Every structure is written in structure tokens, then in C-alpha cells.
Amino acid sequence: MILVHPFLPGAAFGMEDFARQNAENQNTVYHDNHDFDGLLTEMDYHCLFGFHPFWVALERDFQDLEELEEKEDGNEA
Helix, strand or coil: CCCCHHHHHHHHHHHHHHHHHHHHHCCCHHHHCCCCCCCCCCCCHHHHHCCHHHHHHHHHHHHCCHHHHHHHHCCCC
């Protein structure tokens, strides 16, 4: 059995650190330029979360409320 409990304090510290820095700076430059203590020196961490094009397209669909408004008005196509 693998337990993740030993890692939780470190994860909480990292999230608090990034949140505090971003709140103080009022931007995301701190974590955008962070190299994760040398772990990602050759790579942009954004590639680890490369699903964003998928989510951005879904967000556009959710923001397009025209079809929903037509259904509420009873004007279904």
C-alpha cells in the first residue's frame, strides 16, 4: 500500500507559497517563471498541463448562451 500522507504538508506549503506570492504581486509571474527548484530547467511546466486547448474550446461553448436562451424562450431550432 502506498500512502500519500507524507507528501501532503509539502504540497500544502507549495500551494500556499504560490497563492501568497500571486496575491502579493497581483499576477502569476512568480509561478510562470518558477523552475520548480531545478526540476524543470529544460522544460516549460505548461507542457505538463497540455489539456488547456481542449478546455478553452469547451469554455467557449459554455460562454455561448444563445442556444440556451432560445430554448428558454421556447424557440427551439
